[in-house]
Amino acid sequence: MSDFVTRFAPSPTGFLHLGHAASAFHVWDAARRAGGKVLLRIEDIDLGRCKPEYTEVILEDLSWLGFEWDGPVRIQSEHFDEYEKVVEHLTGLGLTYRCFRSRSDIAQEQAAQGLPPGAPFKGAALDPDEESRRLSDAAPFTWRLSLDKCRDYLGPSFHQLAFDLVTPEGHHEIIKARPDPHGDINLTRKDSPTAYHVAATHDDALQGITHVIRGEDLEDAAHIHVLLQALMGWPTPVYTHHALVKGPDGKRLAKRFASRSLASLREDGLSPQQVRRLAGV
Incomplete structure (x- = not known):
C-alpha cells in the first residue's frame, strides 16, 4: 500500500447525481492507480439543509456503484x-x-x-x-x-x-x-x-489526506x-480538479437544479457501468 490517501466528501443536502458519480470515479480511479486509500467523509455542517436520510442514500449509492472505503465514515457534525x-x-x-x-x-x-x-x-x-x-x-x-x-x-x-x-x-x-x-x-x-x-x-490534516481530488x-x-x-501548521495536500459533468443545457449538474439522482437511475434499471458511461469517466 502506498502513502497515497485521498477522500470523497459529499454533503447530504440532497441525493447524489451523475456529477457526484463522476467525482467518485475520479477519486477511486486515482487511488487504485496509486495503490492508495480512499476515506469517506460526510460534510454535514449545514444543519438546516443536511438530512440523515440523505446520508443513508449516499452510502447505498456508493455501495451500489461498487465503491469501498478504508476505515469508518467521518461525520463532520459529530x-x-x-x-x-x-x-x-x-x-x-x-x-x-x-x-x-x-x-x-x-x-x-x-x-x-x-x-x-x-x-x-x-x-x-x-x-x-x-x-x-x-x-x-x-x-x-x-x-x-x-x-x-x-x-x-x-x-x-x-x-x-x-x-x-x-x-x-x-x-x-x-x-x-x-x-x-x-x-x-x-x-x-x-x-x-x-x-x-x-x-x-482540519479533516484533511487529521485524516492524513495527501491528495485532494474534486471538481x-x-x-x-x-x-x-x-x-x-x-x-x-498543517501539511498541504496535492490538488487535482476535474471537469464537471454538464447537462444538455451546458450547465453543471447540481442538486438544486433537480438533476436525476443516482437512486432514480438505479430504480430505472441502469447498471453501475452504464452510470459510469453516462458520467463520461
Missing part, C-alpha cells in the same frame, strides 16, 4: 468541538474578528463604496463598547479571518504560499496561492460553529486552504 478549537486557536493568534453584518449589509456597503457585486469583503472588529452591546443583545455573528492580519503574521512567507496542482492529464504545476480574491472568509456560520474551509482543512468548481478554495494550512 466533531464541531474540534472545529471550534481551530477558530479559538486563530483567535488566540489575533487573526479573527466578530462580524455582525448580513450578506445584504455587506452588499449595500460595497455598493455605496462603488465596489462590484461579489467583491472581496474586508472588515474589522467593532468598537469594544459597540461589540459588547451587540453581544448583550444576542445579535448573531460569524468569526471572520482577517486577511490583513494574516499577511502581517506570516510576513514574507505569506507571499510564498503555493500548492502542487496535478492536472487531469497528470502534469504537475506549482501554483502560487492567491487568498486575496477571497477577502476575509467566514470561519463559522451564524447557524453553525464552523464553515466549510475550516472543517475541510473544478472548488479550484479557488485551494488558495484559501493553503493559507489556513500555513496558519495551523
Whole structure:
C-alpha cells in the first residue's frame, strides 16, 4: 500500500447525481492507480439543509456503484468541538474578528463604496463598547479571518504560499496561492460553529489526506486552504480538479437544479457501468 490517501466528501443536502458519480470515479480511479486509500467523509455542517436520510442514500449509492472505503465514515457534525478549537486557536493568534453584518449589509456597503457585486469583503472588529452591546443583545455573528492580519503574521512567507496542482492529464504545476480574491472568509456560520474551509482543512490534516481530488468548481478554495494550512501548521495536500459533468443545457449538474439522482437511475434499471458511461469517466 502506498502513502497515497485521498477522500470523497459529499454533503447530504440532497441525493447524489451523475456529477457526484463522476467525482467518485475520479477519486477511486486515482487511488487504485496509486495503490492508495480512499476515506469517506460526510460534510454535514449545514444543519438546516443536511438530512440523515440523505446520508443513508449516499452510502447505498456508493455501495451500489461498487465503491469501498478504508476505515469508518467521518461525520463532520459529530466533531464541531474540534472545529471550534481551530477558530479559538486563530483567535488566540489575533487573526479573527466578530462580524455582525448580513450578506445584504455587506452588499449595500460595497455598493455605496462603488465596489462590484461579489467583491472581496474586508472588515474589522467593532468598537469594544459597540461589540459588547451587540453581544448583550444576542445579535448573531460569524468569526471572520482577517486577511490583513494574516499577511502581517506570516510576513514574507505569506507571499510564498503555493500548492502542487496535478492536472487531469497528470502534469504537475506549482501554483502560487492567491487568498486575496477571497477577502476575509467566514470561519463559522451564524447557524453553525464552523464553515466549510475550516472543517475541510482540519479533516484533511487529521485524516492524513495527501491528495485532494474534486471538481473544478472548488479550484479557488485551494488558495484559501493553503493559507489556513500555513496558519495551523498543517501539511498541504496535492490538488487535482476535474471537469464537471454538464447537462444538455451546458450547465453543471447540481442538486438544486433537480438533476436525476443516482437512486432514480438505479430504480430505472441502469447498471453501475452504464452510470459510469453516462458520467463520461
